Amino acid sequence: MRARSNDMAAIPTGLAGGVLQEIAGRLADLARTGESAAIDLRSLPMTSTDLDELEHRLGRGEVAARLTLAGASELWETRYSGVWWVRHYGAGGRIAAERIEIAAVPEILVAHAADIAAAAARARCDLGGDASVTDMEPGIHG
Amino acid sequence: MGERETIGELLLARGISRRALLKYATYLASTMALPPMASSVMAEALAKARRQSVIWLSLQECTGCTESLTRSFSPTIEDMIFNLISLDYHETLQAVSGAAAEQARLAAMHDNKGKYVVVVDGSVSTRDGGVYAASAGKTNLQMLQETAQDALALICVGTCAAFGGVPHARPNPTGAVPVSDVIGGKPLINISGCPPIAEAMAGTIAYLITFNRLPDLDHLNRPKAYFGDSIHDRCYRRPFYDKGLFAKSFDDEGARKGWCLFELGCKGPVTHNACATLKWNGGVSFPIESGHGCLGCSEPNFWDQGGFYRPLSATTANPAAVIGGAAAAGVAVGVTSALLARRRKQQAAQQAAKEPQA
Numbered sequence: 001m002r003a004r005s006n007d008m009a010a011i012p013t014g015l016a017g018g019v020l021q022e023i024a025g026r027l028a029d030l031a032r033t034g035e036s037a038a039i040d041l042r043s044l045p046m047t048s049t050d051l052d053e054l055e056h057r058l059g060r061g062e063v064a065a066r067l068t069l070a071g072a073s074e075l076w077e078t079r080y081s082g083v084w085w086v087r088h089y090g091a092g093g094r095i096a097a098e099r100i101e102i103a104a105v106p107e108i109l110v111a112h113a114a115d116i117a118a119a120a121a122r123a124r125c126d127l128g129g130d131a132s133v134t135d136m137e138p139g140i141h142g
Numbered sequence: 143m144g145e146r147e148t149i150g151e152l153l154l155a156r157g158i159s160r161r162a163l164l165k166y167a168t169y170l171a172s173t174m175a176l177p178p179m180a181s182s183v184m185a186e187a188l189a190k191a192r193r194q195s196v197i198w199l200s201l202q203e204c205t206g207c208t209e210s211l212t213r214s215f216s217p218t219i220e221d222m223i224f225n226l227i228s229l230d231y232h233e234t235l236q237a238v239s240g241a242a243a244e245q246a247r248l249a250a251m252h253d254n255k256g257k258y259v260v261v262v263d264g265s266v267s268t269r270d271g272g273v274y275a276a277s278a279g280k281t282n283l284q285m286l287q288e289t290a291q292d293a294l295a296l297i298c299v300g301t302c303a304a305f306g307g308v309p310h311a312r313p314n315p316t317g318a319v320p321v322s323d324v325i326g327g328k329p330l331i332n333i334s335g336c337p338p339i340a341e342a343m344a345g346t347i348a349y350l351i352t353f354n355r356l357p358d359l360d361h362l363n364r365p366k367a368y369f370g371d372s373i374h375d376r377c378y379r380r381p382f383y384d385k386g387l388f389a390k391s392f393d394d395e396g397a398r399k400g401w402c403l404f405e406l407g408c409k410g411p412v413t414h415n416a417c418a419t420l421k422w423n424g425g426v427s428f429p430i431e432s433g434h435g436c437l438g439c440s441e442p443n444f445w446d447q448g449g450f451y452r453p454l455s456a457t458t459a460n461p462a463a464v465i466g467g468a469a470a471a472g473v474a475v476g477v478t479s480a481l482l483a484r485r486r487k488q489q490a491a492q493q494a495a496k497e498p499q500a
Contacts, residue, residue: 036179037178037179038178038179038181039178040171040172040178042172042419043172043175045376067161067165069158069159069161069162069165070158070162070165070166070221070222073165086168088165088168088169090169092423092426094426096169097165097168097169097172099168099172099178107164107181107182108161108164108165108168111161112159112160112161112164114150114154114160114189115154115159115160115161118154
């Protein structure tokens with residue numbers, strides 16, 4: 001449940017239903033063509049009640065993850081496979097960005113080729129080898 | 143000085159993953175109303191870009207603008223901006239002083255000729271040759287003109303740099319003027335506010351680095367992404383205005399119920415800024431949410447507009463009559479402004495969708 005700082009934040013506007021319709025359409029596209037999509041919840045004039053309703057109706061699925069990078073982030077798959085709720089926190093624990101991703105895997109979970117190459121170099125170094133980051137060219141991920 | 147490293151290389155060296163950059167791009171794209179899928183394009187473009195050299199000049203100011211950008215209690219997403227820029231000169235933040243500081247500024251200008259961005263906070267003193275504000279043996283005016291000469295662009299942060307601000311208020315003893323009055327022929331962005339919102343400063347700089355061009359600006363050279371809507375457009379108390387429910391004093395029933403502060407002098411209807419959506423103090427609230435009307439601090443001459451507690455309508459007619467009319471018209475205006483806001487958003491999204499290929 002979100003903190004409500006005023007009475008108006010408690011008003012349901014009906015936007016949750018509209019967003020659900022859009023999610024359903026995007027999910028059908030993902031199933032048919034594999035095209036990913038995202039909906040920025042912060043850009044919509046949704047009240048906290050709307051967001052609570054959306055979160056409740058989407059529910060929680062099998063996967064949840066917590067990320068610690070430049071502050072905390074959390075994400076979870078909703079009860080609709082391929083529909084992910086992604087929430088990024090900023091200073092003071094406020095929600096800095098929040099969006100729905102319709103994708104096989106949320107973009108931020110996928111390790112980047114540059115990070116993989118750096119990790120490979122570090123792993124080799126940790127095991128006594130002599131690889132530098134520049135030795136490790138991004139392969140199939142790049 | 144060799145070619146500056148890319149942002150991606152810097153992040154790698156600092157042990158910051160690309161996920162953090164993607165998270166930051168997601169955050170900025172959201173604040174700038176860019177399409178959600180633009181964040182990955184933005185992150186990739188930022189990783190390949192070289193860190194932007196920034197020379198920050200503090201003129202007649204109070205350091206509130208720097209406070210706004212740097213205030214943070216722990217490493218967070220907001221701090222990522224300092225990985226995108228190389229802050230080559232900033233009188234308040236730099237460790238060196240005196241001749242060494244001036245040498246740093248001149249070196250940054252020389253090494254990044256035509257490529258550096260000058261961020262200015264504070265207004266420019268011009269009376270008596272600008273002698274009322276000087277450092278390192280030069281007036282602020284001389285230092286600004288010298289530094290701006292080979293700059294890529296100028297970003298004026300805060301209402302003082304953008305419009306003259308408090309130093310410009312009557313009787314303006316130092317002859318304070320905005321940067322745009324004394325610097326011509328250079329791309330110039332105003333990010334007004336007293337202080338300006340940190341996201342607006344960071345987002346504008348990130349936009350410049352990512353797309354290598356200025357964002358869309360309004361008639362006062364402010365980024366439309368942050369200054370396109372009025373405070374009133376996005377105020378959570380707007381429905382009370384639409385219903386004609388106004389607080390009459392700061393301690394009456396209407397104030398306790400959170401009704402509209404129009405009659406108490408709120409300047410939200412004529413003030414363009416993103417306070418109502420991005421908010422302040424880590425997203426805790428903004429002035430209207432704390433029970434005080436908007437002062438209009440991001441607009442020109444806000445200090446000389448006749449009183450912070452005087453209703454906007456007071457100068458033209460009986461406040462009660464005007465407010466009654468405004469309230470009656472409010473419902474229609476509310477619907478119209480919502481449609482306009484949506485249209486602006488769609489236009490911004492369409493434009494931004496083209497930009498990554500630009």
